[in-house]
Amino acid sequence: MSNERFLRVVNYHYVRDLPNSNYPRIKGLHINAFRSQVKALQARYIMATMEQTMAFLSGEFQPSRDLCLLTFDDGLKEHYSIVTPYLAENNIQGLFFLTTACIEEHSVLSVHKNHFLMASLEFQEYRNAFLTNLAKISPETNTHVDPIKAAATYRFDTQDVAELKLLLNFHLNDSLRQQVLDGLFQQYLGDEFLFAQELYVDWNEARAMQELGMILGGHSHRHIPLPKLGDAGQREDLRISTELLRKRLLPQQHLPFSYPYGNPVASFNEITIGALQELGYSCAFTTQVNPNAATQDWFLLNRFDTVDVKF
Ligand SMILES: [Zn+2]
Numbered sequence: 001m002s003n004e005r006f007l008r009v010v011n012y013h014y015v016r017d018l019p020n021s022n023y024p025r026i027k028g029l030h031i032n033a034f035r036s037q038v039k040a041l042q043a044r045y046i047m048a049t050m051e052q053t054m055a056f057l058s059g060e061f062q063p064s065r066d067l068c069l070l071t072f073d074d075g076l077k078e079h080y081s082i083v084t085p086y087l088a089e090n091n092i093q094g095l096f097f098l099t100t101a102c103i104e105e106h107s108v109l110s111v112h113k114n115h116f117l118m119a120s121l122e123f124q125e126y127r128n129a130f131l132t133n134l135a136k137i138s139p140e141t142n143t144h145v146d147p148i149k150a151a152a153t154y155r156f157d158t159q160d161v162a163e164l165k166l167l168l169n170f171h172l173n174d175s176l177r178q179q180v181l182d183g184l185f186q187q188y189l190g191d192e193f194l195f196a197q198e199l200y201v202d203w204n205e206a207r208a209m210q211e212l213g214m215i216l217g218g219h220s221h222r223h224i225p226l227p228k229l230g231d232a233g234q235r236e237d238l239r240i241s242t243e244l245l246r247k248r249l250l251p252q253q254h255l256p257f258s259y260p261y262g263n264p265v266a267s268f269n270e271i272t273i274g275a276l277q278e279l280g281y282s283c284a285f286t287t288q289v290n291p292n293a294a295t296q297d298w299f300l301l302n303r304f305d306t307v308d309v310k311f
Pocket of ligand 1: 223
């Protein structure tokens, strides 16, 4: 059908004035590049709200052009200080997904510890420090990962970075990864509590974003690939996270979700989807790169990464 319409969802993480920030090597999008990308998207698509997105997926809304929806993972401070003011000025509604443990406990996710350590140290130095600490704590751990799986999971990284990330995020058990990273983080980056306060939004800022028209959603409590927690464990993580969102945020008609890590192979399963539906989520986003037809499953919404968007 030639007049079939699609919903294109674009996902963002760090959006910063990178050269003037404390960690210029962090893998993020420069604010100017963000602004020009949004302008280009706005010229080409109808910038969708949460409500229009759900109406489109219900078949109740047939837009005159394709839709574009902007999403932001991890509840980063710049989503409040840089992104929200810009979107509000341009009458665009963004969806922002919060990892509740970070805000509630002022803890830094191990995935972010890894980003900032990699931005602070030369890769070989980091890799050596990581493997040395790992061998000290747990000499019996096998550090080999499948190179093809690594490349497929981390499309935007070089091979050795992708393999270290796969080892770290998927192969090591949580307490071991945590121990190694905590040691390195303290050694190179200092106090985690203060770092978390600068890295993530707080609840006041989250509510202020809602007041400016933004939609907030869930991204789990601890940002661990949910199936790794087991059936009961992932239900519990999602229950805690959702309770916090409902208690701390202003009421919203729709509560969306973004799967931590997002790739359909290891980031969620049917238990995850069932739990999200029971908890009252409206829809959930993966990182599967594709546009969405109106018939797309509401809990398997595809997203482009910002670097996939070419103009
Ligand atoms: Zn995330």
